[in-house]
Amino acid sequence: MITTLSAIVLLGALQAPATPIVSSSQAEVDVRKAVQAFYDAYNAHAFDKLAEFTTEDWTHITPSGIERRGRAEVLTALKQVHSTFLKGVTDTPEEIAVRFATADVGIVTVRSRTTTFTTPDGVTHENEGRIRTFVVVKRATRWLIMQDQNTVRGAR
Amino acid sequence: MFEFACHEGNYAMANILRGARAEEQRAKNASAQVSVRPSEVDPAAARIASPILARLDRAWTDGDGGRFAAEFTDDADVINVSGEHLRTRSGIATQLQAMFGGVFRRSIHRSRALEMARYLAPGVIIVVSSSVIDVPAGPPAPLATSRQTFIVLEREGVWQIRHWHNTPIRAR
Numbered sequence: 001m002i003t004t005l006s007a008i009v010l011l012g013a014l015q016a017p018a019t020p021i022v023s024s025s026q027a028e029v030d031v032r033k034a035v036q037a038f039y040d041a042y043n044a045h046a047f048d049k050l051a052e053f054t055t056e057d058w059t060h061i062t063p064s065g066i067e068r069r070g071r072a073e074v075l076t077a078l079k080q081v082h083s084t085f086l087k088g089v090t091d092t093p094e095e096i097a098v099r100f101a102t103a104d105v106g107i108v109t110v111r112s113r114t115t116t117f118t119t120p121d122g123v124t125h126e127n128e129g130r131i132r133t134f135v136v137v138k139r140a141t142r143w144l145i146m147q148d149q150n151t152v153r154g155a156r
Numbered sequence: 157m158f159e160f161a162c163h164e165g166n167y168a169m170a171n172i173l174r175g176a177r178a179e180e181q182r183a184k185n186a187s188a189q190v191s192v193r194p195s196e197v198d199p200a201a202a203r204i205a206s207p208i209l210a211r212l213d214r215a216w217t218d219g220d221g222g223r224f225a226a227e228f229t230d231d232a233d234v235i236n237v238s239g240e241h242l243r244t245r246s247g248i249a250t251q252l253q254a255m256f257g258g259v260f261r262r263s264i265h266r267s268r269a270l271e272m273a274r275y276l277a278p279g280v281i282i283v284v285s286s287s288v289i290d291v292p293a294g295p296p297a298p299l300a301t302s303r304q305t306f307i308v309l310e311r312e313g314v315w316q317i318r319h320w321h322n323t324p325i326r327a328r
Binding site for chain 2: 059061062063064065066067069099101102104105107109129130131133135137146147149150151152153154155
């Protein structure tokens with residue numbers, strides 16, 4: 001029995017990827033903090049605070065597939081839409097999963113739900129489910145969001 | 157093959173041949189070179205990303221879920237245009253094969269532009285690209301054009317996609 005178990009464990013070890021997924025609990029805590037801070041600032045509509053935990057070259061891809069490059073451009077766009085049709089809208093995380101590509105690159109998947117809003121085309125989006133990927137990188141000693149992309153769940 | 161007395165057969169033959177030419181053209185379009193936006197693209201990263209995109213296009217167009225999923229790591233995650241989260245290479249293969257037999261039957265996938273490709277760390281690149289799916293059966297038109305971010309890792313000298321996130325491009 002022990003031999004069989006050992007063989008299974010050994011086989012599993014042999015099949016492990018050459019570059020192991022790094023899972024440092026402190027790194028995970030720090031990455032989660034950056035993502036949670038993003039949502040806190042977003043929901044408080046304190047967009048200037050986003051500069052504290054995003055890189056200068058942050059790229060943001062909206063649920064409409066529009067790409068914004070660079071923190072300055074992203075913040076300008078966020079302020080614009082949140083002063084019009086997204087005014088007062090919040091996005092609440094339901095599940096946050098953190099994985100690491102390397103010791104310095106985290107990939108975070110967040111399932112969330114927004115409050116209801118109506119887009120300029122007249123369509124009402126009632127408590128829309130979202131799924132967003134954040135790429136979070138370690139720069140010096142800090143973990144910063146350098147890319148995020150958002151997709152509507154159940155879009156047809 | 158050609159029967160002068162068979163009216164239906166003669167007309168059908170023309171349509172069969174026309175269909176075959178259309179298939180060839182669609183396959184040719186699918187393997188067309190991906191365009192590159194130079195300012196955002198590190199050539200070294202592009203040399204890794206472009207062949208992967210070309211292989212994904214060919215696998216999709218051939219309706220081969222296993223070959224498509226072979227470009228992903230064992231533990232890969234895919235967020236598709238419907239916001240579904242597919243997990244692991246075998247999960248991706250199974251889901252795609254089901255789609256190739258259903259809504260995306262005989263569809264063509266074309267990567268249109270490499271919009272960003274850069275190293276995040278040694279052995280890790282991030283890529284943003286856009287693509288279009290031509291679905292002969294008609295729908296789902298709103299999901300046909302999309303933008304994707306993906307993370308590619310080098311493991312034992314092989315570059316594979318660890319994470320793929322796709323979003324339909326639509327006017328709002």
